[in-house]
Amino acid sequence: MRHLIALDAVATTGTFGRAAVLLGYTQSAISQQIASFERLVGAPLFDRPGGPRPVTLTPLGERLLEHARVLLDRVEATSRDLDEFQHGATGRLRIGTFESISTGLLPQIVRQLLSERPQLDIELVEAFEDDKLVDWLRAGTTDVSFFIGNNGEPGEFETVHLKMDPYVVVARADSVGDGPIGADDLVGVPLVGEHEGSCHKRVNEGLLAMGVQPRYVFRSRGNGAVLAMVRAGMGMAVMARMAIDRDDPELAIRDLDPPITPRDVRLAWRAGRTLSPVAQRLVDIALEVCDQPQPSTALAS
Amino acid sequence: MRHLIALDAVATTGTFGRAAVLLGYTQSAISQQIASFERLVGAPLFDRPGGPRPVTLTPLGERLLEHARVLLDRVEATSRDLDEFQHGATGRLRIGTFESISTGLLPQIVRQLLSERPQLDIELVEAFEDDKLVDWLRAGTTDVSFFIGNNGEPGEFETVHLKMDPYVVVARADSVGDGPIGADDLVGVPLVGEHEGSCHKRVNEGLLAMGVQPRYVFRSRGNGAVLAMVRAGMGMAVMARMAIDRDDPELAIRDLDPPITPRDVRLAWRAGRTLSPVAQRLVDIALEVCDQPQPSTALAS
DNA sequence: CATTAGCGATCACGATAGCTAATCAGTACC
DNA sequence: GGTACTGATTAGCTATCGTGATCGCTAATG
Secondary structure, eight states, rough: HHHHHHHHHHHSSSSSSHHHHHTOOOOOHHHHHHHHHHHHHHSSSEEEOOSSOOOOHHHHHHHHHHHHHHHHHHHHHHHHHHHHTTTTTSSSSEEEEOOOHHHHHHHHHHHHHHHHHHEEEEEEEOOHHHHHHHHHHHHSSSSSSEEOOOOOSSTTEEEEEEEEEEEEEEEEEEGGSSSOOOOTTTOOOOEEEOSSSSSHHHHHHHHHTTTOOOOEEEOOOOSSHHHHHHHTSOEEEEGGGGGGOSTTTTTEEEESOOOOOEEEEEEEEETOOOOOOOHHHHHHHHEEEETTOOOOSSOOO | HHHHHHHHHHHHHHHHHHHHHHOOOOHHHHHHHHHHHOOOOOOOEEEEEOSOOOOEEEEHHHHHHHHHHHHHHHHHHHHHHHHHTTTSSSOOEEEEEEEHHHTTTHHHHHHHHHHHHHEEEEEEEEEESHHHHHHHHTTTTEEEEEEEESSSSTTTEEEEEEEEEEEEEEEEEEOSSOOOSTTTTTTTOOOEEEESHHHHHHHHHHHHHHOOOEEEEEESHHHHHHHHHTTTOOOEEEEEEEOSSSTTTEEEEEESSSSOOEEEEEEEEETTTOOHHHHHHHHHHHHHTTTTOOOOSSSBO
């Protein structure tokens, strides 16, 4: 390595002495470096004419110099890229997420992250079930992942709590009064909701706990479709608050009474694995956006 | 450099100890190397879970490893290319030459050289005047050059004598008898020959020294054209023996009497400059082809 | 629950490599 | 023939890098 730099310097300056000054060494050091390099390759790299004439590269030296410059450039590029990476300016970030989070939380976070670091390569991987997210995170398919509560083997993941996301009732604005919706209001009422999946399971269990046997008249994987059906008058929906992305005067959003246990929205990564600078920043931004204190050391799962 | 190798080995084996075995070090050495590398980049490269579990790369380490592998590959490639270059298997060789030499001498030399080293990149640069060849060789446009006699500043070039190339008369076979051609045979005879140039100058001076005032009826830069004109009966030609590339029953080749001083064909290169392996081999082959002894140390110009 | 095995970190120590400083030796130029 | 500019060489110091032994940690074992 030092050899390559010395070779370049001598070839450029034409003189051992000037190369030494350039590199902050003494002439002796350069002489020894070149000599050692020549011993290494087994042949002279410079013709030394003697006297006050500049040294010149041998054909071998010339050939080696070409390679040396390529290598030095590469090293330089590596150093620059690593710096950028460490400062979080570049990097890839694969995020595991649910649709509701992609709708109600991620956009703010991603917008902030991208405004700070426009060159980032962000990849979202959406799942309908917790297990998928766990598998992906475990396998390294995702770098960080949103979780509902804690998942995986104990100690396998590290997580931070972002916010509690309540389940609410969504109905046409003209079909409900003010105030929370009780169990009575839901019995026998036609419902629209999600297809099978972790989210739906939680809603379903919650309703059953309330004593309501839900009657679904439409199911979809897309929250947008569900809301559209509510808007169209197909029925009410019980869904995570976060999945409703915009204020819609046609729709009324009401609390449940008694409420279904809200979702514990967390951000998770593999325990004991260093987060990349961008992932670290993502966590911080997520905490900011959710108004959570930033634990200096993230809580264990 | 060592750092990169260690990084690669640890990442591959998953363990400091196995990496050490792989590289012929002790575990302690690897541990210190990685630690020093981490100090250099300012952040951990591996997550060490502790206990009998393998270490894993941090995101930074992964990124660095990609660069490291590219660099190591390049170093490997450099080493291979240099080996080949030193053995003369690869390399570029730019040869300064005259047309007559390109015709009568070079083909044998180049054929031999290429049969030994098929991958060579040989470039011929043809000149019509000595000065051009001198300039090119001085400037490094050519690596080696054919010279007629010695040229350039004294001590500027190193040369070896290849052969003496006599000047001969070429005529239609049916237009001359046996035996050498004397001055009387040439007086007033129509001649074909070269255009201005170093070769032609020597012929012209030779003829004048013989007492012959040459009468040119055709001149060309191409020896082939000259010979064709002789064959066509335009006249005789006085030219270097070497410029006649093949036996042609239509043509008779006769000595001059008195002869013009033959050309001293030499191979030259810049004095004090190491020859590339292929150039060195070219010199040797040229000497072989010309039946010259090979001086272990080439004669000074 | 104590034991064991496998892992990396650390320390002291010796060898080596790499630098400086001073000097030597060759060559061109005045 | 001196002078000035080269690179080479030598001795000596120092920082680096390797080894070997040891320590501390954790998962797996019985």
